[in-house]
Amino acid sequence: MSQLSAERSVQHALQWQAVCARQDLVANSGVVAWIEGGQVALFYLPDEASDQQLFALDNRDPLSGANVIGRGIVGSLAGDLVIAAPLYKQHFRLQDGTCLEYPQQQLRTWLVRLQGDTVEIALS
Template sequence: MQAAKAVQAMDWQAVCDRADLIANSGVVVWLDGDQVAVFYLPDAGEGRVLHAIDNHDPRSGANVLGRGIVGYLQGELVVAAPLYKQHYCFSDGRCLEAPEQGIRVWPVRFNGDRVEIGRV
């Protein structure tokens, strides 16, 4: 008999409204002491229009990823950090140039016109 896996419920926190977002760009929100960059990418063609990542750039130490440039590199949807231009994948937070510099990726969704970030 296999042990049952514990299922943790996702706790969703409203952080802003749809009207606060800028298409194909990032905005930074505050979530329990963390700066989270929320990107609204309606034209990315990935099936997901919202992405949320840490705003903190581990290489520079600055909170700037929300101002990064979005694009594709090596087949991955990424954000380029503004200072040193390393590329972070929206899918899993890994840095293409230096995997040891990965960032956190947050679950994010629309709930009506509210933008919510998930916490486990």
Template sequence: MNPSTAAAVAQQPHWQAVCQVEDLVADSGVVVWLEGEQVALFYLPGQAQALYAVDNRDPRSGANIIGRGLIGSVGGELTVAAPLYKQHFSLENGRCLEDPQQALRVWPVRIQGKAIEVALS
């Protein structure tokens, strides 16, 4: 393998199956375990991008509760509201709309056949 091919292969994400499509709940969150971390998956079948994956740990409270948050839209941006303190996080990039010091980690996620896969870095 030549060096440019090796570099291209190294940059491709490794996808990990975490659950099945039938495990998802439309317009809601479910939580999966991914390499020692809890990841909240949000399935929004009516949206252009139907699937999002963010950290389940709320950075303000430290509780693993983001997957139980309410989905909504703030200023046209899809968000999840943290259950305890109600701060809104962008599902697209994880940033907190009320406090720029807070953010959720986001993962690339996809549907492959009947499997839901999350990209590992």
């Protein structure tokens, strides 16, 4: 089984929840959705050359404790797509939530996908 086939099998087995419509997303920026009793920041990068254009991370900044990650600035740092936290400017990788400046900090991430015009997040 190829890696792509294996990933599709795993994604098919997950439970997905609709969180918003594609039209609710803002290109190259963040929006926040409510899921499982918490806030999730969604980042839509339609111009990104890779297959992944949609990312979902915890909206709560671990350094300040404020729900502000969805208001951060999307960019690229050392070859990684990142979000700069608005208050203290630390950078989190969109791919896995790792903080580049403070490795002990990490944002939770979710699998997220577009199903037609619906944005869905995989529940854990």
